[in-house]
Amino acid sequence: MKALRNYLNKIKPAFEKEGKLHAFRSLFDGFETFLFVPNTTAKKGVHIHDAIDSKRIMSMVVIALMPALLFGMYNVGYQNAMASGLDASFTDMFIFGLLAVMPKVLVSYIVGLGIEFAWAQWKNEEIQEGYLVSGILIPLIVPVNLPLWMLAIAVAFAVIIGKEIFGGTGMNIFNPALLARAFLFFAYPQKMTGDQAWIADSPIFGFGGQVPDGFSGATPLSHLDSYAFNMDAVYGLIPGSIGETSVIAIAIGALILLCTGIASWKTMLSVFAGGILTALLFESLEMTPIHWYEHIVLGGFCFGAVFMATDPVTSCRTECGKWIYGFLIGAVAIVVRVMNPGFPEGMMLAILLMNMFAPTIDYFVVDRNISKRMKRGGTK
């Protein structure tokens, strides 16, 4: 450890201004703070600081996403084996899934972080950790058959247009990961919907089987009329975006986020409340063929509620606003699903829509405080 520290101290001058490698300063900075907690001390203000920083927070979210990622890999292998009729062991299925999913994670991180590093260098800022989370969210919310080049374009779009032009992590209006998905959804709809997108169809390095042509592997949401609910939907053994299928894996992630206090339980709870109540309403009006709990379990509802709606930057920031924001996400998601046959999945659109309205909700909450203050000043 000491040797490493000394080595970093030795090469540091090359990255400072006037140094030979100044063009890579942000990269060096990024790695240095990744390896060592910065030991700069407080110059102004409080002399002691809490040990929490944004690296720790983002790491916790990545950890919370691990169960969904790992299960997603297994499920990719499982779906392939089911569709191809291959008799594969658990390990084979997992390795197939790993081989199918890992390239997406790598592309997402390489493209996204590459842009982040370059941007930080250009703006002379520190690297922001926000993309550590987006970078893993994006592969988890796309179909397994999405070509890597499309993913790369979507990532670039999300990072540049979705985040950096607003000023980086903390300033963005829309959740970057969902923006990447929305970009793909509208730019390449044939790769994001239908019955060919969700099941990996050919072997990789000898793992997995060949899925016969014309095999239909549609998600339950897109053929609700003929769908019969079973517990596979809770375990996650159904076709769908890579990380969204398993309610159990997502629940483990939710537990981590809630225990560490990183995600707001208010937002999470109210998304479910909004979704359940709206689904019950449609059920009682006989407008939807499935039960309320199926609406919650199927598709990206849980994943969105746990990992997307709770993004602190793009959600409401006031405590009262969080209740409203979450409730409306749940409600709108079900409304989109039920009332618009063109969009079998409504979660993405619901969250992006509410991202847009979050500042407005906050505005009214804060405005109440302001008018209370004005009134107090006027009457005295």
Added chain:
Amino acid sequence: MNLNPNGHFALVPDDFEGVVPKIVVREGDVVKAGDALFVNKLYPEVRFASPVSGKVTAVERGERRKVLCVKVEADAQQQYVDFGKKDVSKMDGKAVVDALLEAGLFGYIDQLPYAISTNPTVMPKAIFVSALRDKPLAGSFEFEVKGQEADFQTGLTALSKIAKTYLGVGVDSSLEGVKDVEVNVFKGKCPAGNVGVQVNNIDPVNKGEVVWTIGDPSVVLFIGRLLNTGKVDLRRTVALCGSEVKKPCYVDMLVGEELSTLLSNSYDADHSVRIINGNVLTGRVTTKEGFLGAHTSEITVIPEGDDNNEMLGWIMPRFNQFSVNRSYFSWLFGKKEYALDARVKGGERHMIMSGEYDKVLPMDIFGEYLIKAIIAGDIDKMEQLGIYEVAPEDFALAEFVDSSKLELQRIVREGLNNLRKENA
């Protein structure tokens, strides 16, 4: 009084926020305790008294000739200006203010809005005194006031002649029985003792109103002693504390006294430490050669921590680190003692997490929105969101817990200064 006869004393204008000093003594002048060393340039009637009698040895200046401090070398035999004993019960508000102005103590009283040393041109709607010292490692005021209850009562009575006076105390305080003021008991942890928090919860400041605040209750003792004895006596009890201090203790000191005697041999000098004039949340960095601040009730010594190279902090368990966030484990260990150092422990980011400030800001104010308005320089918004009700110290805990590591106290101070300029 235990006074070091050869000691150097210094009065630091920066201890009186918002005061632009005009020096009224020259090097070599002989002063008595109570003579003015400098006055407020904008309100020359606000004088700042020398804590000791002796010879003015230096007026130290820094960049752009800013006055850093006025140094006085104390006489062996202390001489006091006699301002005359007064019978407080027969004084009116104006007489009290005049007495404080004359003796150079008036500037110790602060005000909201702007959280600055106040001036005598606008009378306050109320005066708030907080005797609840709840900042980290703070000395107990109940301990300090023991044996000086009469002076404390006199001080409070005098203040109550100026305007309705509120005294904030903690639970089970020996001060609950004081007269002439409204006593409020505050249950809860820091920052319940912040006078700004108390004002906000009892009688918030509206635009155009002025409230006088005394967040440092020793000032009430100064006032009481002046009226009871006719002398300026800036003696106070100071807690020597912090994880680096070998033997934490209370000491009696005078405002402006040199710290070197107190600090010699009190901590191990083999690694770098940070000496703080005040507590770890709101104090100023000082050195062994520094002087006791005008409002300082603690001298804190903590490790600087710049030689601490922790690896992979984003994932290691870090059991020895304190955090209010549950991604660390300090919440599992209950009340364990931690030796916090002065590291920031992270890079500055935009505001990412929401609700962090509100948990430690018990005021009817949206902290995040106020900070954003200040950063954006939006004066209307700042006013609407209640900037007149806050002092930088109210954001000290928020600054401690902030995962984005923003310098909130500096931001609030700049916002207040900006607004004061605009409204002038």
